[in-house]
Amino acid sequence: MNRLNILTFPDPRLRKKAAAIDVFDQKLKDKAADMLFTMYEDKGIGLAATQVDFHHRLIVVDVSENQDDPLYLVNPSFVVLDETLDGYKEGCLSIPTFYEEVYRPKKIELSYQDLDGKHQKLIAEGVLSVCVQHEIDHLDGKLMVDYISPLKRDRIKEKLLKSKHVKKK
Numbered sequence: 001m002n003r004l005n006i007l008t009f010p011d012p013r014l015r016k017k018a019a020a021i022d023v024f025d026q027k028l029k030d031k032a033a034d035m036l037f038t039m040y041e042d043k044g045i046g047l048a049a050t051q052v053d054f055h056h057r058l059i060v061v062d063v064s065e066n067q068d069d070p071l072y073l074v075n076p077s078f079v080v081l082d083e084t085l086d087g088y089k090e091g092c093l094s095i096p097t098f099y100e101e102v103y104r105p106k107k108i109e110l111s112y113q114d115l116d117g118k119h120q121k122l123i124a125e126g127v128l129s130v131c132v133q134h135e136i137d138h139l140d141g142k143l144m145v146d147y148i149s150p151l152k153r154d155r156i157k158e159k160l161l162k163s164k165h166v167k168k169k
């Protein structure tokens, strides 16, 4: 398994819209395994293909306590079952060290395909609901900082650019 490079905000490639997946082959399974490995290494609970510069609709998620219950979501979409907005302090592997409160619908019904192309449905609440909505946003080129004020977003951008610069020296 390979540890993949994660793109960091404000990298413009994070704004690309991912394409639907229609080939369910070993290459896709290998990519999903690499993404899961990378996510565990970086102590994340979700990772979208966009974040590793692979612009296809694939997400890996694991919200279990021991990080031993992965979920692979191909071409995921959802309908809202409970529109009540819940606030949650979200983090993102593409926006390291920043946590921002984002409000999202509480309960969703998720439709997706597994790595074999089989259609699946899942009802998600709590952290799973938050995580899946956050990752689907990535596939559409949207980031959690789009939900906060432009002023705050610019501040985060500057700090991340600066820390990158320091690391390179």
Ligand code: NI
Binding pocket: 091, 092, 093, 094, 134, 135, 138
């Ligand atoms: Ni993220």
